[in-house]
Amino acid sequence: MSMKQQYGQAKDNYHAKIIAKSALIFAVCVLLTLICLVPIYILIVNSTHSNMELVANPSQFFFGSHLGENIQTIMNKVPDGASKVVKRTAQQYSSAFNVGKGYLNSFIIAGSTTVLTVFFSALTAYGLVVYDFKLSGPAYTFIIAVMMIPVQVSSAGFVAFMYSLGLVNSFIPLIVPAIAAPAIIFFMVSYMKSSFPLDIVEASRIDGCGEFRTFLTIAIPMMKPAMAVQAIFAFVANWNNYYTQNMILKNEKFATVPIMVSKVLAFDKNLDNGANFLCVTLSILPIVIVYFILSKFIIAGVALGGVKE
Numbered sequence: 001m002s003m004k005q006q007y008g009q010a011k012d013n014y015h016a017k018i019i020a021k022s023a024l025i026f027a028v029c030v031l032l033t034l035i036c037l038v039p040i041y042i043l044i045v046n047s048t049h050s051n052m053e054l055v056a057n058p059s060q061f062f063f064g065s066h067l068g069e070n071i072q073t074i075m076n077k078v079p080d081g082a083s084k085v086v087k088r089t090a091q092q093y094s095s096a097f098n099v100g101k102g103y104l105n106s107f108i109i110a111g112s113t114t115v116l117t118v119f120f121s122a123l124t125a126y127g128l129v130v131y132d133f134k135l136s137g138p139a140y141t142f143i144i145a146v147m148m149i150p151v152q153v154s155s156a157g158f159v160a161f162m163y164s165l166g167l168v169n170s171f172i173p174l175i176v177p178a179i180a181a182p183a184i185i186f187f188m189v190s191y192m193k194s195s196f197p198l199d200i201v202e203a204s205r206i207d208g209c210g211e212f213r214t215f216l217t218i219a220i221p222m223m224k225p226a227m228a229v230q231a232i233f234a235f236v237a238n239w240n241n242y243y244t245q246n247m248i249l250k251n252e253k254f255a256t257v258p259i260m261v262s263k264v265l266a267f268d269k270n271l272d273n274g275a276n277f278l279c280v281t282l283s284i285l286p287i288v289i290v291y292f293i294l295s296k297f298i299i300a301g302v303a304l305g306g307v308k309e
């Protein structure tokens with residue numbers, strides 16, 4: 001076999017290995033995607049079926065025709081000719097799961113917390129990375145150490161402190177403390193160390209730009225991909241924060257979507273599985289919308305490293 005033939009065979013073998021490796025990676029990605037999406041698909045499908053259909057066959061894989069009835073049930077809009085059991089069920093669901101009020105309360109908490117958390121975490125990370133002061137190392141170590149303390153450890157003292165301040169049944173204890181987010185600060189610091197050119201800060205100072213203005217006009221635009229990712233995490237965490245919300249918000253007028261869903265799932269009489277699935281579907285809908293809105297910034301982060309130098 002000539003040298004040229006040996007080279008051609010080696011090249012073909014190399015290409016075959018690359019194709020096989022790519023196919024394997026693609027198959028694994030497809031499998032992981034299905035693992036994530038199939039439960040959500042089943043949840044949405046089940047919300048279109050009636051209670052009787054779900055009792056007879058809990059494993060539904062095709063859309064049903066009872067979505068309108070389930071919506072009527074949770075909104076207490078059943079027809080006048082419906083049976084007393086149906087009317088009692090609808091009244092029970094509408095009183096426990098007020099969609100408008102739950103969305104409003106959850107958006108106030110999750111939206112405000114997300115904006116404040118991401119902004120101040122980015123500001124903290126900017127200070128730790130750009131300003132090389134003596135206590136930056138110990139301060140960053142302390143922030144990392146706080147990450148190891150579970151929320152449940154300090155929850156009893158936190159709730160007692162809020163009671164002493166008279167802040168129970170208020171959104172303030174759920175918004176203001178969330179500004180201190182060690183995990184988000186850790187991610188922001190790591191992102192800035194790898195993708196943020198400090199020469200730009202020096203150039204802005206030479207041009208006479210103030211420190212805070214440099215952060216707002218230069219650092220923030222360059223940190224958008226990282227901030228978008230952390231905004232998703234912060235929004236999801238605070239939207240689903242049933243543990244703390246349930247301890248602070250005792251008045252029904254402050255009830256959030258997770259609290260309402262927990263009440264629905266605790267029903268032991270006049271249970272409607274289709275309505276249950278619809279309530280859970282409505283509870284995750286804003287999370288999906290926020291992800292699709294911010295996903296373009298995540299993709300943009302792939303090309304951000306090209307402007308580092």
